[in-house]
Amino acid sequence: MPRMKPPDEAPPTSSPGALDGVRVLDLSRVLAGPWCTQTLADLGAEVIKVERPRSERHPGGDDTRGWGPPFLKDAQGRDTAEAAYYLGANRNKRSVCIDIAAADGQALVRRLAARCDVLVENYKVGDMARYGLDAASLLGVNPRLVYCSITGYGQTGPYRERAGYDYAVQGAGGLMSVTGERDDLPGGGPQKVGVAVADLFTGMYATVAILAALRHRDATGQGQAIDMALLDTQVAMLANLGANYLVTRQAPRRAGNAHQNIVPYQVFEVADGHLILAVGNDTQFERFCRVAGCPELARDERFARNAGRVRHREVLVPMLAERLRTRTRVDWLEALEAAGVPCGPINDLADVFADPHVRARGMTVTMAHPLTPKLELVASPIKLSATPVTVRRAPPLLGQHTEEVLLEFDLSREEIALLRARAVIG
Numbered sequence: 189m190p191r192m193k194p195p196d197e198a199p200p201t202s203s204p205g206a207l208d209g210v211r212v213l214d215l216s217r218v219l220a221g222p223w224c225t226q227t228l229a230d231l232g233a234e235v236i237k238v239e240r241p242r243s244e245r246h247p248g249g250d251d252t253r254g255w256g257p258p259f260l261k262d263a264q265g266r267d268t269a270e271a272a273y274y275l276g277a278n279r280n281k282r283s284v285c286i287d288i289a290a291a292d293g294q295a296l297v298r299r300l301a302a303r304c305d306v307l308v309e310n311y312k313v314g315d316m317a318r319y320g321l322d323a324a325s326l327l328g329v330n331p332r333l334v335y336c337s338i339t340g341y342g343q344t345g346p347y348r349e350r351a352g353y354d355y356a357v358q359g360a361g362g363l364m365s366v367t368g369e370r371d372d373l374p375g376g377g378p379q380k381v382g383v384a385v386a387d388l389f390t391g392m393y394a395t396v397a398i399l400a401a402l403r404h405r406d407a408t409g410q411g412q413a414i415d416m417a418l419l420d421t422q423v424a425m426l427a428n429l430g431a432n433y434l435v436t437r438q439a440p441r442r443a444g445n446a447h448q449n450i451v452p453y454q455v456f457e458v459a460d461g462h463l464i465l466a467v468g469n470d471t472q473f474e475r476f477c478r479v480a481g482c483p484e485l486a487r488d489e490r491f492a493r494n495a496g497r498v499r500h501r502e503v504l505v506p507m508l509a510e511r512l513r514t515r516t517r518v519d520w521l522e523a524l525e526a527a528g529v530p531c532g533p534i535n536d537l538a539d540v541f542a543d544p545h546v547r548a549r550g551m552t553v554t555m556a557h558p559l560t561p562k563l564e565l566v567a568s569p570i571k572l573s574a575t576p577v578t579v580r581r582a583p584p585l586l587g588q589h590t591e592e593v594l595l596e597f598d599l600s601r602e603e604i605a606l607l608r609a610r611a612v613i614g
Contacts, residue, residue, distance in 0.1 A: 205232015206575035210402065213300055214238060214281065215288070215309040215321075217250045219354070219384055220418065221338050222277040223391030225308050228398065229280030230568045230577045233306075236593055237278065238297065239586060241285040241614025248285065248614060249586040250274055262559045270559065275583045279555075279565060282581065282589035285614030292612045294319050300597055301326045301333060305405075306398055310338040313348045323413035333411040334401040336394055342417035352418045354384035361386065361422030366429055369444040378442070390421040451497035452476075452505060455534065456512040463517050465508075466530040470494060475527045480511050557582040587614045 210233040214225040222237075229235040242248030256271035287293040298321070301307055307326060309316055316322040316337075323335040337343060340352010358364050358380045368379030394416045405411050423430065429440050429448060440448050445464075447453035452467050467473045470493055474486040485491050485507070490500045497504055512520065517533065524531040533539070540546055550567055557563040568577045590613055594604050607613045 203574070203576055203578075205578055206572060207231040207233040210234070210306065211304045212236065212306040212308065213297070213304040215297070215307065215311070216338060217310065218252055219277060219387040220390040220394070220416075221308050221310040222250070222252075223388055224336070224338070224394040224398070225281065226277050226279060227391070227395045227568070227570075228306070230570065230579070232575065232578065235281040236300065236304075236589075237281040237283045237584065238286050238288070238300075239283055241287050241587065241611060243611070249283075250278070252277070253586065260557070260559060260563065263561060268559045270583070270585070275563065275565060278583040279579060280581050281584055282593055283584035283587055284590045284593045285587035286590075287612050287614075288319055288321065290610070290612050292607060292610060294321060296594075296607070296612065297321055298326065298329055302330045303597060304330070304333065305402065306334045306336065308336045308338065308394070308398075312351060313339055313343055327411055327413070331411055332405055332409060334398055334405060334414065335411065336398055336401075336414040336416060338390060338394055338416045338418075340418045342420060343415045347419070354387045354418065355380055357386040357418040357422050361419050362426055362430075363422060366426075366440050366442055366448075368442045370442055373444065376442070385425070386418045386422045389425050390416055390418050393421050393424075446501070446505075449498065450494060451501045452508055454505070456509055458512050458515060458517045458520055460516045462534055463512075463520055464532045464534060465512070465524075466532070468530060472529050473497070476524065476529045479523050479527050479529065480508070482507075482511060553579050555579055555582050558585055558588070590614065 207228060210228070212225055212228055212233050212235045214221065214235050214237045216222055216225065217239075225233075225235050225237070237250075239249040240246060247254060252274040253269065253271055255273040257267070258272045259267040260270040260272065260275060262268050286296055288297055297319075301321075309321075317325075323337065326335055327333055339348070340357060341347035341350050358367075359378070363385070364378040364380055367381060369376045371377060394414065397414045397416065401412050401414060426433075432438075432440055432448065445455035450466075450468060452465050452473075454465065455462050456465055465476070467476055470486075473491070473494075474483075477483045477486040485504070490496050491504055521531055521533065535543065541552060551569070552564050553567040554562055554564045563582055567579075570577050591604055594613070595601070599607075604613070
């Protein structure tokens with residue numbers, strides 16, 4: 189009799205994943221770690237998500253399971269216990285409930301780590317050492333292990349014991365000092381970015397680091413420890429603004445929707461709303477001026493080169509703003525696109541997911557979930573020709589795969605029953 193496909197499993201694909209055969213033990217929660225491990229899973233890795241069992245004092249699992257509304261709706265349209273936040277970072281994983289605060293739970297994690305290629309954790313500095321699950325201990329068990337720690341401030345330095353939160357790191361790492369409207373304008377003041385970019389960038393940098401460490405491991409047979417910090421990542425992602433400061437020793441300030449180094453490169457009001465004008469070079473500025481009916485500005489020595497436009501932005505931008513307010517958004521976008529001038533609308537998320545290009549690029553994915561026949565999620569942006577990203581499993585229910593995974597690691601049903609009776613697993 190043919191094997192029945194479980195409800196959370198996507199149809200098999202003929203192409204192997206780039207990370208087929210890589211097994212990841214995921215002891216991370218919330219966003220930075222799960223974002224990293226979801227990326228690895230999308231690329232074909234087997235990811236085992238270790239979560240806290242339910243108890244009288246704790247609902248169990250990744251905290252983001254309860255970070256709603258919104259929550260996943262079941263087939264009858266009722267809210268489930270699965271928050272959309274959790275669903276967005278945990279597909280292609282299996283969930284195993286283990287109490288790592290218990291000695292038997294620690295022994296079980298060591299047993300799993302001995303047969304894994306990668307371990308990802310984001311506990312506070314020192315927590316894993318107290319459990320005997322730190323990098324030194326587990327590399328002693330499995331010298332080929334790639335052990336990735338993700339914390340707010342890293343394993344070293346005076347802030348290492350601080351809890352790390354994206355919001356605090358956006359502030360401490362300088363991002364909020366350059367995000368938001370100028371202080372002297374309405375609405376001025378520091379702003380955080382609308383998504384948790386320090387978490388997300390750290391997850392992506394962690395993915396890169398893990399892949400580099402796996403290549404080294406495959407070449408030498410030696411695993412290693414990776415120390416990822418949200419603050420380090422936030423400082424690195426300042427990019428050109430960080431370089432600007434190091435060259436000038438002058439801290440850049442908030443510029444609202446304008447660019448620090450390019451003019452005109454900002455949001456402008458038009459007759460029926462707003463649009464983005466992103467003139468990246470002098471040729472594009474000349475084209476824009478022709479479309480806008482002011483070719484003389486491109487010949488003005490103050491504005492002909494970008495450096496001049498930056499120096500004289502307080503003169504130029506009001507002149508452009510006056511012209512842009514005379515026509516509608518559609519009129520401007522059609523004319524500027526035809527002339528090869530970079531521009532674009534400001535979409536809300538309804539516009540984004542209805543956009544024909546976004547749809548053509550396959551940026552949503554639909555799968556069955558144990559609680560509903562149809563779950564739609566944002567897809568991976570990674571496009572590989574020979575080893576494409578695959579969606580094999582919906583985000584798991586808490587402890588959905590505990591017994592399945594432990595049997596694969598050669599625990600007997602009797603051992604599993606005993607661990608469950610002691611509340612070590614769930």
